[in-house]
Amino acid sequence: MTAENMEIVFRLVVALLAGAAIGFERSYQGRPAGIRTHALVCTASSLLMLVTAYETRWMHVSSDLVRLDPTRMAQGIMTGIGFLGAGVIFREGLSVRGLTTAASVWMTAAIGILAGIGFYFPLIVGVVITLGVLSLFRFLEERMPSLAYFHFDLKLARATALQEDELRRLVESHGFSIANLSYRLDTEGGARRHSMVIRSPRKASARRLAETLERTESVLEFRISPTGD
Numbered sequence: 001m002t003a004e005n006m007e008i009v010f011r012l013v014v015a016l017l018a019g020a021a022i023g024f025e026r027s028y029q030g031r032p033a034g035i036r037t038h039a040l041v042c043t044a045s046s047l048l049m050l051v052t053a054y055e056t057r058w059m060h061v062s063s064d065l066v067r068l069d070p071t072r073m074a075q076g077i078m079t080g081i082g083f084l085g086a087g088v089i090f091r092e093g094l095s096v097r098g099l100t101t102a103a104s105v106w107m108t109a110a111i112g113i114l115a116g117i118g119f120y121f122p123l124i125v126g127v128v129i130t131l132g133v134l135s136l137f138r139f140l141e142e143r144m145p146s147l148a149y150f151h152f153d154l155k156l157a158r159a160t161a162l163q164e165d166e167l168r169r170l171v172e173s174h175g176f177s178i179a180n181l182s183y184r185l186d187t188e189g190g191a192r193r194h195s196m197v198i199r200s201p202r203k204a205s206a207r208r209l210a211e212t213l214e215r216t217e218s219v220l221e222f223r224i225s226p227t228g229d
Contacts, residue, residue, distance in 0.1 A: 007118070008050060015046035015115035018127045019108050025134045026101055041105055042112035045077050049116025081109040104134060148203045148226065149179075154194045154213075155186075155221035162218060171198055174212065175205040191220055197227075 001009075019042025023035035086102065107130050114123040152171070156162060162170065164181075171178060179197040186193060200206070206224050213219045 011115050011118055012046055015042045015112045018042055018111050022104055022108050022130050038108045042108045045109045045112025046116035048077055049113050053117045081106055147199045147201055149199045150206055151225045152196050152198045153223040156192045157218045157220055158190045158192050174209040176200045
């Protein structure tokens, strides 16, 4: 194997390992796009960039007559990756999930491009930054003061249902404020349903609210689910 072929293999292996490292973090967090997705995206980007990095291997026309622009290939790759990233974004109720994974897929494509052209120093820096953002920033986010948003769905027995002002006082007594409130009457089941978005500066408030609802006789069913990525 020639030195040039060894360099091609090395670039592809670097892209594979870089994508797998980022994908491992996503898999660990239980995201849909994991090791295989990120590894393939990074390797594919590297392969496509090798087309322009080694144009003399397959272009048999004089370079004075035909000139290739590597940046055009990079632009095409990043445009195509946008569709792949959109595939991991999905909506659940009023919340949108998968944005961070989509961003990591897009970043992985950029790292693959760097591997394809043999620009290793920014590639290494890019992998370190990406892993730092996905891991370290998560650690910081969990400890930063922020408002926790939850979707709150409640089913009440119609005969003994809480009135709206009582329900509001119950929710607010646990440290929540109500962003919006909707109403629904289930005539067949003899129940009243409420849906709302609630927020609190303390995530533990949801657990305390759930414990109170479990002890409330008029509550037939409830669900408190966090929003966010």
